[in-house]
Amino acid sequence: MDYSNLDLMEPATHAGEPWQMYDWIRDNEPLYWDSHNAVWCVSRYDDVVKVAKDPDTFTSSEGNVPGLPPDPSFINIDGPVHVARRKLVRNRFAPKAIAKLEDHIRASVIELLDEAGEDGHTEFLEDVAARLPMRVIADMCGIPREMHDQCRAWLDVFCGGGNGPKFVTDEVNENFFGFAAYHFQLVEERKAEPKDDLLSMWVNATVDGQPLEEEALLFEHTMMIVGGSETTRNAISGGLYQLLMNPEAMAHLRTHPEDIPNAAEEMLRWVSPFIRMSRTATKDVEWYGKTIKEGEEIMMLYPAANRDPSKYAHPNTFDIHRSFKNSVLSFGYGKHFCWGARLARVEMRILFEELLKRWDNIALDGEPVWAESSFIRGIVQLPLIFTRHD
Numbered sequence: 532m533d534y535s536n537l538d539l540m541e542p543a544t545h546a547g548e549p550w551q552m553y554d555w556i557r558d559n560e561p562l563y564w565d566s567h568n569a570v571w572c573v574s575r576y577d578d579v580v581k582v583a584k585d586p587d588t589f590t591s592s593e594g595n596v597p598g599l600p601p602d603p604s605f606i607n608i609d610g611p612v613h614v615a616r617r618k619l620v621r622n623r624f625a626p627k628a629i630a631k632l633e634d635h636i637r638a639s640v641i642e643l644l645d646e647a648g649e650d651g652h653t654e655f656l657e658d659v660a661a662r663l664p665m666r667v668i669a670d671m672c673g674i675p676r677e678m679h680d681q682c683r684a685w686l687d688v689f690c691g692g693g694n695g696p697k698f699v700t701d702e703v704n705e706n707f708f709g710f711a712a713y714h715f716q717l718v719e720e721r722k723a724e725p726k727d728d729l730l731s732m733w734v735n736a737t738v739d740g741q742p743l744e745e746e747a748l749l750f751e752h753t754m755m756i757v758g759g760s761e762t763t764r765n766a767i768s769g770g771l772y773q774l775l776m777n778p779e780a781m782a783h784l785r786t787h788p789e790d791i792p793n794a795a796e797e798m799l800r801w802v803s804p805f806i807r808m809s810r811t812a813t814k815d816v817e818w819y820g821k822t823i824k825e826g827e828e829i830m831m832l833y834p835a836a837n838r839d840p841s842k843y844a845h846p847n848t849f850d851i852h853r854s855f856k857n858s859v860l861s862f863g864y865g866k867h868f869c870w871g872a873r874l875a876r877v878e879m880r881i882l883f884e885e886l887l888k889r890w891d892n893i894a895l896d897g898e899p900v901w902a903e904s905s906f907i908r909g910i911v912q913l914p915l916i917f918t919r920h921d
């Protein structure tokens with residue numbers, strides 16, 4: 532197959548099992564020019580790292596979705612303001628704070644697993660995988676439980692806009708405005724009565740002596756809710772699917788739960804829940820005999836980099852015992868490294884610890900459905916049957 536003329540923003544391009552295509556890009560066109568979207572793409576591990584760790588040359592400040600202007604959340608800011616905005620949430624994501632959340636996360640996991648599939652059938656994504664991360668991050672933000680499903684419904688639609696400009700439809704906008712209107716209502720409530728949550732913190736925060744502007748606060752909240760919920764769920768559902776495809780791995784983890792963190796790392800590598808983030812060149816860059824011109828965008832293709840054979844032996848084999856000399860790139864790299872990585876890993880560990888203790892004879896109860904997206908990789912429907920341990 533010749534993959535030299537791909538539209539990398541087209542969801543169908545990344546559908547199903549795109550590994551052969553990613554291998555081709557990495558081997559043949561390490562600096563790929565997507566003429567459909569006028570965007571560059573890097574896919575080798577070292578090249579993704581090179582782009583991510585050089586914000587002076589490859590800035591985040593022009594946005595992280597090719598062709599779309601940046602929103603004012605800190606994922607789209609470089610320099611001192613980025614540092615200051617990250618600092619605002621640092622305490623909430625510090626190792627101690629996440630450790631304190633463990634009991635709360637475990638209680639939620641147990642509740643969701645116990646509620647799921649009373650008759651032994653479950654739509655795992657709907658019942659558990661999507662519900663858990665939304666509950667954890669929405670609780671942290673301060674969104675009341677009765678609104679979590681509604682928030683998830685808004686997000687599931689408006690995240691479609693992450694596929695690029697032509698995917699920002701009226702439906703996407705309406706769902707974003709639904710979430711935004713609710714956000715502003717919550718902000719008013721927190722102004723009147725602050726609580727111990729992220730929203731109250733942002734409402735009262737200052738950067739350089741100035742409070743956050745309304746728009747910045749809205750997008751800080753949006754980034755956190757999207758980052759927290761639309762990704763971890765895919766690592767969980769895709770991870771469980773891999774255990775179903777590799778029964779010996781599932782059996783091993785049942786008797787050796789201490790290996791779950793390493794298995795979770797392999798799930799993160801395997802799934803790579805974000806397909807890409809992008810940067811913009813701040814000057815002309817000569818690379819691989821080509822010129823990236825100032826102002827041109829470049830995407831980092833995480834799933835391809837996570838299967839770079841120069842970093843991972845047998846990259847297309849799912850191996851829960853893999854030794855991770857090179858950290859997975861699923862959470863990005865450098866100054867914008869994911870703030871929620873620790874939290875996502877804890878959620879995954881606890882979920883698999885409790886699931887393997889409680890559910891037996893887990894099997895597919897229909898074909899899984901993969902997300903159609905050029906932004907987020909994952910399974911959106913995973914019908915299962917199982918029995919409960921006594």
Ligand code: HEM
Pocket residue numbers: 583591595605606607617668754755758759760762763764766799803804805808809860861862863864866867868869870871872874875
């Ligand atoms: C498996 C789950 C997750 C994956 C794969 C993931 C992936 C990523 C990636 C690739 C980036 C880097 C963006 C860039 O370089 O432009 C990022 C940044 C970020 N993520 Fe995550 N994420 C996950 C979970 C979470 C969670 C649970 C939260 C919050 C609760 C979160 C919040 C953030 C935030 C706030 C940033 C921006 C950091 C910055 O720009 O300084 N993520 N994430």
